[in-house]
Amino acid sequence: MRARNGKIARLPKVIREQLNQRLADGEAGETLLEWLHAQPEVLEVLIRDFEGRPILKQNLSDWRRGGFRDWEARQERIETVRRIAEEADDIESAAAELPDRLSAIVAERFASLIAATASVKDWSKPRLRAQLMELCGSVASLRRFDQGVARLKLEREQLDLKKAELALAQEAQTKRTHEQWREWTDAHTSHLLKTSKSPEEALRGILILLHGHADEDLIRRERERNHAKAGLPLLPDDATLLERTQNLMQARAIAEEIRKGGAQESQGQSNPVKP
Numbered sequence: 001m002r003a004r005n006g007k008i009a010r011l012p013k014v015i016r017e018q019l020n021q022r023l024a025d026g027e028a029g030e031t032l033l034e035w036l037h038a039q040p041e042v043l044e045v046l047i048r049d050f051e052g053r054p055i056l057k058q059n060l061s062d063w064r065r066g067g068f069r070d071w072e073a074r075q076e077r078i079e080t081v082r083r084i085a086e087e088a089d090d091i092e093s094a095a096a097e098l099p100d101r102l103s104a105i106v107a108e109r110f111a112s113l114i115a116a117t118a119s120v121k122d123w124s125k126p127r128l129r130a131q132l133m134e135l136c137g138s139v140a141s142l143r144r145f146d147q148g149v150a151r152l153k154l155e156r157e158q159l160d161l162k163k164a165e166l167a168l169a170q171e172a173q174t175k176r177t178h179e180q181w182r183e184w185t186d187a188h189t190s191h192l193l194k195t196s197k198s199p200e201e202a203l204r205g206i207l208i209l210l211h212g213h214a215d216e217d218l219i220r221r222e223r224e225r226n227h228a229k230a231g232l233p234l235l236p237d238d239a240t241l242l243e244r245t246q247n248l249m250q251a252r253a254i255a256e257e258i259r260k261g262g263a264q265e266s267q268g269q270s271n272p273v274k275p
Contacts, residue, residue: 007055008063012041019063020071029060040228185209226251 008016015036022032036042036055046052117132188209196202207214239247 006062007046007050007053007059009067010045010049011036012045015039015041016067016071020068023064023068024072024075029057032060033057 008019011019019032019036022035033055042055046054117135122128189206192202192205192209196205204214207216207219211219213219
């Protein structure tokens, strides 16, 4: 796969991923060009690297035949890896009881063989004694196998129990940590409100508590940059707390999807699977 250096190839990965998904969804070229030129990151790249020249229909067509095709092939490889992993999970789940069932079938066969020996009246013949000893050895091996399976099952149950205990301990620790954090923030905020000589001083202390600094312009720029990366508009200053929370959760969800997509892409490249 050759490196690409056109206008679209120079765009940030998050924009290229969104563009590829929109192409896959069948959006029209005019709509895509309008959307691209509305993104601050796109304009920044065009101004920095291409003297402000816009992305043209030809650029989009070239990307459809090049970078988008590569993205589709990569998505197919990722989907193949995901499907194989799901099939492996299904097989593992179905095979969990297979040893016990096979053991039962073999035990039934042995029982039939042993029942057949009831008709033997004379065990003095070496051939019959050899057959009987071989059958006894096989039964003993089967018994040892059953004991091994039972021991492994017990060990797994003990491991599951330890995992459950560890999960409970971690949950309790997280709860204690959250409670300690709330107590600390309540105490610190109360202290700020009591000792501050003005609302401005109290606000400065709260900003330092939340962001590590009190530079409101820097906080706004960071918020604008994070929203731009997620492709979300920045809310107005008079937005309600609920609107801000919804917007933040949406931005976090988009960032998480992008992060997962990058991890799956890396996995698909490191372990290529032929369709």
